[in-house]
Amino acid sequence: MSVALYAEFTVKSGSEDRVAEMVAELTARVRGESGNILFDPHTRRENPNAYVVYEIYRDEEAFQAHIAADHSKVFNAELGGLIEEDGSQLSWLTPVAAIES
Numbered sequence: 001m002s003v004a005l006y007a008e009f010t011v012k013s014g015s016e017d018r019v020a021e022m023v024a025e026l027t028a029r030v031r032g033e034s035g036n037i038l039f040d041p042h043t044r045r046e047n048p049n050a051y052v053v054y055e056i057y058r059d060e061e062a063f064q065a066h067i068a069a070d071h072s073k074v075f076n077a078e079l080g081g082l083i084e085e086d087g088s089q090l091s092w093l094t095p096v097a098a099i100e101s
Helices: 017-030 061-069 070-079
Strands: 003-010 036-044 049-055 091-093
Touching: 003 061, 017 036, 017 049, 017 070, 049 061, 061 070
Parallel strands: none
Antiparallel strands: 003 049, 003 091, 036 049
């Protein structure tokens, strides 16, 4: 079963350019992971410092490989000092069965 989640964090004032650069670099790397299906970062219209990243991985093993990847570890280590939260806030998602009309 696939693993879907979204990660949220809020960038501290003054760190916007660095985090945007980091997210762009991470996006390229994660999309290259064999188990990644979707990695889609956004910012909120009402607060461009608030990021939401929608992620889908093939399965739990693919997600664990993502977390263990060097690029993920480096990203999360640096991000910690640039955001308001202690780290990305993760929300796990469950698919809703298709509704037939």
